[in-house]
Amino acid sequence: MSEVTETAFGGILTAARLGEEWAVAALWRDVHPRLLRYLRVAAGAEAAEDLASEIWLDVAGGLRRFDGDRTSFLRFVFTICRRRVIDAGRRAGRRRTELMPPDALAAAGPAAVDDADAGLALDAALARLAALPRDQAEVILLRVVVGLDADTVGDVLGKRPGTVRVLQHRGLERLAKAVGEERRVTNDVPRTILETDEPLSA
C-alpha cells in the first residue's frame, strides 16, 4: 500500500480539505486498500465496494472539520467504517456477514496462501481472518492491515487497550494454530507427479 508519510500528511490533508484531487488521490491510495480488506472481512465481499463508496462520502463530508495526524485520520476513517458496517449488518438483519461463501475457503485451499497470485493469496488470508471470532478478526485487521496501535484500535472498537491486546493475542494464536494444522495436512498428502521437481521420464 502506498503509504502517506506522517511528514507529508499535513500538507496533503490541507490540500484535500480544499478538494484538490491530487491530495484526495493520495489519501485514497493510502487508505482504500485497507478499507476494502477490512470491509471484505467485516461486511462481506459483495458489500465491500458499495460500503467503501459510502464511507468515502462520509469522510469527504467531515474532512473540513477533521484535524490531526495520519493516525488520527485512519482512526477517523475506520470509526466511520465500523459504524457503516454495523448499520449494514442491522439492515441485513444479521449480526455477522460471512466473508465468503463457505465453499470459497475450501476452494482457496491450504496451498492458496502461498499462491503466486497475490489476489488469491490475499483472498485466502482474509478468509482465514474471517474464520476467527469477529472481535479478534477486527483487532487483527486494524492492527495488521490498517497499522493502528492498540490504543487507537481501542478507540475505534470502543474497547480498552488491554482488551485489544488480549484479543490480538488470542486471534493470532488461533490463526497460527489453524495455519499450522493445514500445513501438516498438506505435508502428508503425497505429491503428484506434476508437483515434483523431478524431470519426466520418457
Next chain:
Amino acid sequence: MSHFPRNSWGGARLPESTEPAGADPLATLLDTLRRPGLADELSGEERSVARIAVAVRAAGTVDHQGRGLMASRRFRVSLGAAFAGAVLVAMSGLAYAGALPGPAQGAASDVLSKVGVALPTSHNAAADTAGATASTGDEPGSTGDTGDTTGDEPGSTGDTGDTGGSGDTGSGDNGKGKLISELAHNTPAPGKGKVIAPIASNGKSHVGNPPGQLKKSGQSGGSHKPDHPSHPAHPDHPSSGGGNGNGGGSGNGS
C-alpha cells in the same frame, strides 16, 4: 509474490514443504495481509477520487450553512429557554402575590404546596381582597378613595362629616357601615382585620383561619397574610374612624 520458484516446464508451484526452513507461516499470512494495494483494489481510482473531491468541495458549502443553522438553532433554544425562565419567574411572583386568575392560582398553589411553598389559593386571594376592602380602616388614606370610587352617591362619601351615616347611605346595609366604623374605631390594632373582615363580607371572609381548616370545611376565604402589620392602625388619628366608616360602607355597597 510467491516465495517459491516455478519450475520451468509446467508452471506448477512447488509445494509448501519446500518453503525455506524457519519461515513462519503466520508471518507469511500477515505479510500477505499487509501487501500494497492490488490492481483490482485500486481500480476505479480516478472516478472515486473525482467524486470524493466534489463531495469535499460541496461539503464545505453545506458545512458552512449547517454551522449557520446550528448557531441559529442554538440561539433560538437559548432565547426560548430565557423566555421560559422569565415567564416562570413572573408567574411565580404573581402566584406568590395571589394575583393570578382563580384556576391558575389554585393550580400554582397546589403545585408549589408540594414543594413546601405556601401560596394563597384562589379563594384565599378573593378573601384577601374582600378582607382588604372591608378592613380599610387600617389604612386611613385609602378609605376616602374607596368611597369616592365606589359610592353611587357622591355626597355620601364623608363630605358632610357624618361618615358613618354616609356609609350607611352609600351601602344601604342597615347600619352595617356604622357598626364597622365603630368596630374599626374601638378594636385594638392587632387583629382588627380579623374582627372586621367577616362582618364586612357577611361571613365570607375567613381572615386568619389556617389553610387546612378552610379546605376541610370547604369554605372559601382565609389568608396566611398578617393583617397588614406594616400598616398599624392609628387609634389616635381622629379622622381614621370616619374613614373606616366610609370604607366599610362603600365596600359593602360596591
